Amino acid sequence: xxxxxxxxxxxxxxxxxxxxxxxxxxxxxxxxxxxxxxxxxxxxxxxxxxxxxxxxxxxxxxxxxxxxxxxxxxxxxxxxxxxxxxxxxxxxxxxxxxxxxxxxxxxxxxxxxxxxxx
Amino acid sequence: xxxxxxxxxxxxxxxxxxxxxxxxxxxxxxxxxxxxxxxxxxxxxxxxxxxxxxxxxxxxxxxxxxxxxxxxxxxxxxxxxxxxxxxxxxxxxxxxxxxxxxxxxxxxxxxxxxx
Numbered sequence: 001x002x003x004x005x006x007x008x009x010x011x012x013x014x015x016x017x018x019x020x021x022x023x024x025x026x027x028x029x030x031x032x033x034x035x036x037x038x039x040x041x042x043x044x045x046x047x048x049x050x051x052x053x054x055x056x057x058x059x060x061x062x063x064x065x066x067x068x069x070x071x072x073x074x075x076x077x078x079x080x081x082x083x084x085x086x087x088x089x090x091x092x093x094x095x096x097x098x099x100x101x102x103x104x105x106x107x108x109x110x111x112x113x114x115x116x117x118x
Numbered sequence: 119x120x121x122x123x124x125x126x127x128x129x130x131x132x133x134x135x136x137x138x139x140x141x142x143x144x145x146x147x148x149x150x151x152x153x154x155x156x157x158x159x160x161x162x163x164x165x166x167x168x169x170x171x172x173x174x175x176x177x178x179x180x181x182x183x184x185x186x187x188x189x190x191x192x193x194x195x196x197x198x199x200x201x202x203x204x205x206x207x208x209x210x211x212x213x214x215x216x217x218x219x220x221x222x223x224x225x226x227x228x229x230x231x232x233x
Contacts, residue, residue, distance in 0.1 A: 047222060047223075105151075105177075111160065
């Protein structure tokens with residue numbers, strides 16, 4: 001079974017600075033996808049970024065980038081130029097490849113609460 | 119598009135009562151997922167459907183939980199009888215594929231409190 005570990009229950013960052021949220025994973029399957037979601041205080045889950053296990057380059061989406069280190073089984077989320085609106089809970093998740101561009105069900109980590117200070 | 123719609127947004131009930139949570143996925147999405155979020159267990163997938171058919175219900179905690187999808191635009195998650203340990207936020211999500219590289223869209227959630 002897959003497992004995600006997020007070791008940082010909470011993180012603090014100054015506005016406009018960069019912050020890294022840690023995520024390590026465990027799976028014996030060679031084909032998988034790694035996902036990051038944001039959950040603001042309003043409760044909804046917002047997809048941020050995805051990385052496939054065979055992708056050669058780290059994924060980037062605007063101010064979000066995923067620092068993928070396959071040998072170390074880590075998929076850290078980097079947020080550049082933090083904004084007050086980035087304050088939220090962040091979840092890392094893994095899913096096994098199921099064919100095409102599809103993956104099986106997501107397994108989530110426990111989450112990291114990010115607080116951005118002005 | 120209105121996004122994934124869930125109702126009610128909040129539900130407070132007494133132990134032993136039946137609870138029904140409702141979800142309307144995004145039109146055209148073939149997959150529908152039910153998740154539960156608690157402080158202790160985090161976010162867990164309970165069950166998901168493809169074209170109205172349950173594909174994986176291994177996350178359903180016990181027989182008290184049941185989910186149905188009678189048509190492409192509606193799903194229910196029922197708890198009967200409810201217990202205090204069922205208190206959680208229940209999310210519904212939908213997508214074009216099981217989990218696509220694009221995204222999986224979540225509803226706003228239903229906060230359930232069982233007294």
